[in-house]
Amino acid sequence: MLSTKSLINLKGTYVLPLMLVFLLSSGCSVTKVVPEGEALFWGYDVAVKGEKDSSKRSADLETELSQTIQPDPNASILGLRPKLAIYNAFYTEKEKGLKHWIMTTIGEPPVLFSELDTGSVSQVMRNRLHNRGYFNNTVGSTAEVKNKKATVSWTAKVGEPYRLRKIEYTLNDSLQVHRDIQRTKNESLLQPGEPYDLSTMSAERVRIDGTLKNAGYYFFSPELLIYSADTTVGDRQVDVLLRVKNAAAARALQPFKMDDIFIFANYSVGDSLATNDTIDFRGYHYIPNENYVRAKHLLRGVFLEQDSLYTREEHLLTTKRLNAFPAYKFVNIEYEVDTTKSDALDAFIYLTPSLKKSLRAEAQMVNKSNGFAGPGINISFQNKNAFKGSELLNVELSGTFESYVGGRGSGDVPEGVEQEGNPNLTSYEISAKASLTIPRILSPFKIRNLRTEFAPQTRIGAGFSFLNRVGFFQMNSYSATYGYNYRPTQTLTLDVTPINLQYVRLSNTSDSFTTLLEKNPYLRRSFENQFIIGSIYQLTYSTQIYEDRTHQFFDRVTLDLSGNLINGIQSLGGSPSPTEDFPRTIAGNRFSQYVLLDNDFRHYLNIGKESQLVTRLVTGAGYAYGNATTLPYVKQFSVGGPNSIRAFRARSIGPGTFTPEDPNDSFSFFDQVGDIRLVGNVEYRFPIVGFFKGAVFLDAGNIWTFREEFKEDGTPARPGSVFNSSNFLNELAIGTGFGLRVDVEFFVLRFDFGIPVRNPSMPEGERNVFNKFNGSFGGDNGMVLNIAIGYPF
Template identity: 25%
Template sequence: MNSSFPLKGRGAKIGIFLLIAWLSSCNTLKRVGENELLLTKNAIYTDGERVLDEDARSLIVQEPNTRVLGYPLRLNLYNLAKKDPDSTFQAWLNRKPGREERLAKLLSNKQVDALGESFLVKGYSEWLKKIGEAPVIIDTSRSRKTLQRLKTYYDSKGYFNNSTTFEIKEEKRKQRAGIDYLISLGKPYFIDSLTYSIASPAIDSIYRKNTARSFILEGKQFDFADFNSERQRLTELFRNSGVYNFQESSITYNILRDTAETRDDQQMTVELNIENLRKRGDSAITTSEYKVFSFDRINVFADYEFGDDPGSMQSTEYRNYTIYFKDKLRYKPKALTDAIFFKKDSLYRDLDRLRTYRQITNLNTFKYPNIQILEDSTQSKLISNIFLTARSKYSLGLNLDVTHSNIQRLGIGFSTSLITRNVFGGAETLSLSARGTFGLLSDTSLPEDFFSEVGADINLTFPRIWFPLPTEKVIPYYMLPQTRISAGTSFQKNIGLDKQTLNSILGYTWTPDLFRKNTLELLNILYVRNVNPDRFFNVYGSSFRQLDNIANNYEDDPALADFFEPTDDPDDLRLIIPEGTTGFTEAVIDGMVNTTREDFIDVSRIEERRDRLTENNLIFSSNYTFTKNNKSGINDNSFYQFRLKLESAGNLLSGLSYLVPFNQNDNDNLLVFGVPYSQYIKTEFDFIKHWDLSRSNVLAFRSFVGIAVPYGNSESVPFVSSYFAGGSNDNRAWFPYSLGPGRSSDINDFNEANLKLSFNLEYRFPVVGNFKGALFADAGNIWNVWDNVDDPNKTFNGFDSLADIALGTGLGLRYDFTYFVFRVDAGFKTYNPAEAPSKRWFREYNFGNAVIQIGINYPF
């Protein structure tokens, strides 16, 4: 949803002036005592060098008040609150004698107290204190605690002889100071030798074979983090080598320092100890050697409910698995066993357990499984019991939305879906969905202001790669393979050219791990039919105005008289849509009217664009998308993500044309079902990087490069496969489709092209509570390249065209609802390539011309 910023004129200037005056008048030291110092900054120095490491800085106990763009907003909000709001209420009671008695007659004492508690001044003060922040007064006891933390931290890095102190640095400004924490590191300690003592022979054997990747190495500086990493590595190693019950607490280290005069005082000996398994009994703790276990039996309990008696179930054997069920086995055995990575006589591996959890959950048929690992009676083999609880066979969803945009005055949308699980007994999922949007258009000049769009889809998902040839060796089941077959259709009325679409997809997805995902659409068929192509000049108003302005030069030609209609201005005529626009264009192109060369070129370009955007499209394409990221969790603010997509359209039909004779149109394009099929190749690269700057301040960057090149049966890329610029997730200083192509100024059209460059930089910071702020800069544009558009204003012509990159800057406000983020961004056109070169910078850089973009969640 987009709308223009309404702040204009004198009111905006007065409001900004009052805001600046209020911020300037706030007394930062209002709550700072006469003999107290307000903490303004902290700094850590090791041997005179400034420390920027966030791990070290996080140990500081007392941090300065938070700032928003350098201004202590929360502190000054706190200072605005009344120090003692109860006294304000008492003063109100004392203004007139007897007021308290009169209130007491009307209300009980308890109610009088409640009235005082809810009194406006107190409520306002409490709210300010809640969202504000009390001044941070320097507390030397907390500074000493910080020193203790820093000493322990650098001890863990091998600087056992470090010494710490702090200095309070008073500023020139009154009652303000910073604290410098000074650490003298001393000489670091190194690992001289590594020995080990391992109680269990099985553990000793595994350890000896896997020392190459150890984090603890001779000659390396002591670092406690290496010992934690090594403990985790060994625990994973043993648990993935058959020792299912290995305990991390069995691993300990002895660190020794030889004080003999012949030895360097900074050298240390590390002894690794791995003890036996400790078991807590009813009355004592016993120990036993760790053993390597393999599986003897694997039991799968289908349709299991909590409290069921497994002994009362029926069972069947399938490939060394025992499957238990109640009355009837509703699942194909292969569908169940393919999701389980434990194998009879194979060693236990924690990795197989994790993969089993993931794959069973990925089936979308069962709830989160319960996997039980037991030793058999001989205590030499394992038994695995896997309990599966089925999800509901059917589920129904319904959503309702109310929307408003620059196109829709009011829109009411709905969507509903019916999901059926385990359709064919192999954990397949069938989804039927329908959607619709109905409402009123913002453009009341159209004959009808009612619009509608309805659609329906059917999706069938298989939890495996559905392909004639075996694929298990290339894409094993632990990669969560899926096959999706879908078909859908949609119908529009009074939206653009009223498109009708038919779409069908055969695609595959697989995820080798949590950080990588592959998507292959082997076949994606899309048919787009424009029901009302004659409405082109009603929809693309800029193209009509350009054509009408050209036609004004020839409106006195008698041969063109039937193409015009009068307007409110008796001296002005306008082309009739569509008869006049079509007739005038044909007359110019066919040479029936004598025009200038420039007008002929412009009319030809307009007609070429109209023909391209009104033609029906048939797209047979295949595409592959690879996505990778290293985000470790929802709270990880330092990560990267990139996406690579390759798409090819029309090659299958082009190959068939050598076997099957296709019809051709007047332009020698091959036709399928009477429609020229599209042929192009397309590639996209999208890269995102986030940096955590500290204290919830994040710098986010995104770059996008995309190009689609037509060839063979096409001279241009279809509208649905082209690029546009502007919008809440792109360049926020422009509305969607309003930027570009290049330096053209068709700002009222749905502008699109086949080359796009986009770069975004955003600084995100906390404001108050769940409110977050942002400063951003968006750069980019779209161009036509290697297609049938030859307008130099719209085409990419080498490095010189980079001067057409538009720049939008602005600020935003977000509210974090935990599950999603609601955001409002105000974008300003900083550099507009559509303007004359001398007017491109800061031409409309004011609140009156700001563009407001509203979105859900962060744009990248």
């Protein structure tokens, strides 16, 4: 229990709900509703004693045996049992009403010791150990009941496991299938000297079946292989014999070739399968015609070939590639033995079209990383088969109305600058963009069809946006891109955008904003009308598709280049070398020249079924050179906000130790960008109740500049902003906090409460601000509430 004195020292109304959660989690007594003579199944442990076991598998065996215990004790978090506490707190014998609903829906009834059959569990454990080669094992359990809580300990005693001595295939060489099985022996999962393991023997059957499936044996299955084990050879050894069942059907023991391949390109359930209006194209029977997707485009996703052996590999590759076509929602492939050739299969590929065109309108709440938030509307049109090649055409029109809610605030403007417009930095944006995704590579050079399960894509895009930052400026942005997406494996994705064009034009600047730009040459150059002409290369590695792995990794590396090609062309054309005052231009506007490298690395440690420890390190650096002395404003880094350092508002940190002349200045967020970024996050995620999830986190980071910037009078524009390799760790902003997430699988609503720990903008010696935390949501030392959609990383 929290003392009264502790409660008095805490400030803010948020204490009350936290106390309620704490009290519910603790409960007056977890055994409150446990009947007399019963006990709560409180916990268990499993120990495997194998002093003479040379395989050293005790830890793995303990984990495996623990999974056999049913039922599980009540769910616990950090030693607490919140669901059981809720059940106890709202316990009622009524079968309706709010208390009954909370008790049965959110709460969890006590798991009683009488529900646990220790004898049956021990027998299951003995069977598991037998399957792992411990033919002579003993399993026993003891129970301790104290204060109506029962704890059970299981102890398994094992010796040296039986090991494989010899593996033989009892086969008839007169049949081709036996010869094909024999040829796979060198790849066998069963090796002499290894412990006998039933799961490995089952996996060996699956391996052989997979090999045969890729050699034409369409009707073969793992169940046709059986083992005989001889444990009488002595010295804890086993001889294993593998053979094909005598009752196996003849067609299961012969390879099949592909004969006719029929493609129903516009199939619906219930359609008659008449083959009139068939087009014979490159050996395929294309039905009914090319009014939907043209055959030449569709066949890039078909890898079954006439007169070739049937293989599962080609079947799966075809299925996955056709499923990647936006024009289709279902893909099904069936096989039948040819009516005239007993060793041939006819393939029937049924493709069910998706809804071709769709129009969607949605209202949304925009919450941007730059601190602007507000309502918006988005209207999108999709055509999933725009040019009869399963091309996905997407056209979007959007409008947002936002106010700046995440920065330093809306205080007074700098001295001598007249404030115009809305002091809350109201903004609205209207944009239109179109993209075309083509499920194949479009290139001036002929490229062979890549044999990957993920279809390579060509992406073409164009867009326009108009941004009106009321009281400051208006900005028109034009963009065009041409790129490729290629995923050679499940874990690796390559995005190449060789053409990335962008033109940014600033207009209708207010007097106050113009004065700000005049006083800050660096900021002025960042906002100049300019072209971005370059390429973007992105490599992503992710193992998150393997959901059963304890360790999952994600790493995205982005290389952004601009201006090099056009600068080189102008150099070859004899243009004068660019200077800060006389840069090279296109149509009278400067073009940017820079290199930017960014890396986002994440590690996910899965703890139990739902808990997870996530770490992230984001590093980035951009350097302007040649025709530019600063990065374009849209390319510069900023930190703070819901996906960065959550104890500080968006764009309110750095660069370095720089502090705006007035921290509440509504102009300050323009200044708080840089060339270098370093952000680290650690977050522990855990379940609470139902779809409510919790998190505690620690964030750190900052931004810096490469160069010192000067005002027109020669004084530093942003003192303390330059990166210093010997001192940057002392300039990190640090924040901690906790979060509540509503996770309903397809949608996550996130509430993160950030608490500042270290503020680099404070004078040295005063940067540790955690001891000044006031427990409220106000002031420089208060808590920051981040509301966002989705997890932060």
